[in-house]
Amino acid sequence: xxxxxxxxxxxSASVGDRVTITCRASQGIRNDLGWYQQKPGKAPERLIFxxxxxxxxxxxxxxxxxxxxxxTLTISSLQPEDFATxxxxxxxxxxxxxxxxxxxxxx
Amino acid sequence: QVQLVESGGGVVQPGRSLRLSCAASGFxxxxxGMHWVRQAPGKGLEWVAVVSYDGSNKLYADSVKGRFTxxxxxxxxxxxLQMNSLRPEDTAVYYCAKPDSYDRGFDGWGQGILVTVSS
Numbered sequence: 112x113x114x115x116x117x118x119x120x121x122x123s124a125s126v127g128d129r130v131t132i133t134c135r136a137s138q139g140i141r142n143d144l145g146w147y148q149q150k151p152g153k154a155p156e157r158l159i160f161x162x163x164x165x166x167x168x169x170x171x172x173x174x175x176x177x178x179x180x181x182x183t184l185t186i187s188s189l190q191p192e193d194f195a196t197x198x199x200x201x202x203x204x205x206x207x208x209x210x211x212x213x214x215x216x217x218x
Numbered sequence: 219q220v221q222l223v224e225s226g227g228g229v230v231q232p233g234r235s236l237r238l239s240c241a242a243s244g245f246x247x248x249x250x251g252m253h254w255v256r257q258a259p260g261k262g263l264e265w266v267a268v269v270s271y272d273g274s275n276k277l278y279a280d281s282v283k284g285r286f287t288x289x290x291x292x293x294x295x296x297x298x299l300q301m302n303s304l305r306p307e308d309t310a311v312y313y314c315a316k317p318d319s320y321d322r323g324f325d326g327w328g329q330g331i332l333v334t335v336s337s
Contacts, residue, residue, distance in 0.1 A: 145323035
């Protein structure tokens with residue numbers, strides 16, 4: 112199974128900050144990775160697919176990069192509605208696996 | 219617009235069974251594989267199972283293999299998860315999830331349904 116190591120597990124930031132979250136795959140997964148945002152009590156929503164493609168309707172302050180084993184989600188200027196938990200998901204091979212999550216809260 | 223609505227959750231004793239359903243609308247269910255994903259209270263997301271568009275192929279997480287069965291009825295536009303021999307560690311919110319057309323992760327999720335396994 113492919114393990115996804117996500118870091119940090121949590122971070123505190125202020126509105127307007129630039130935020131970076133990283134996922135590392137235990138083996139190469141090409142660009143078969145997506146990023147998801149989850150707010151309390153809600154289902155996750157996809158932000159990024161294919162490592163760097165922005166999901167329709169998602170603000171352009173979200174961006175993704177990476178290929179192979181190292182991937183990054185960047186929020187260029189954190190907004191109040193962005194305080195949430197973020198997960199990466201690899202879909203290169205089954206079982207699909209999620210990172211452990213990164214909780215972004217208000218500093 | 220994709221809509222997925224789960225039902226069938228609740229409280230069940232360890233060792234008992236429960237069947238979840240997921241009613242799908244707003245897309246062509248028979249053309250899409252479908253998944254179940256779960257989330258234990260306060261924990262992260264865990265992929266559980268997938269079924270192919272026609273129901274002929276199924277894969278499971280090791281944690282549920284041999285106990286859970288995923289199935290679908292395309293005529294009823296419904297996905298199922300039969301959960302047998304339930305354990306306390308199966309307590310979670312269960313989501314049905316739709317992959318995008320190229321299987322690049324999930325572009326549609328249900329609202330989730332809570333299953334609590336407790337005596």
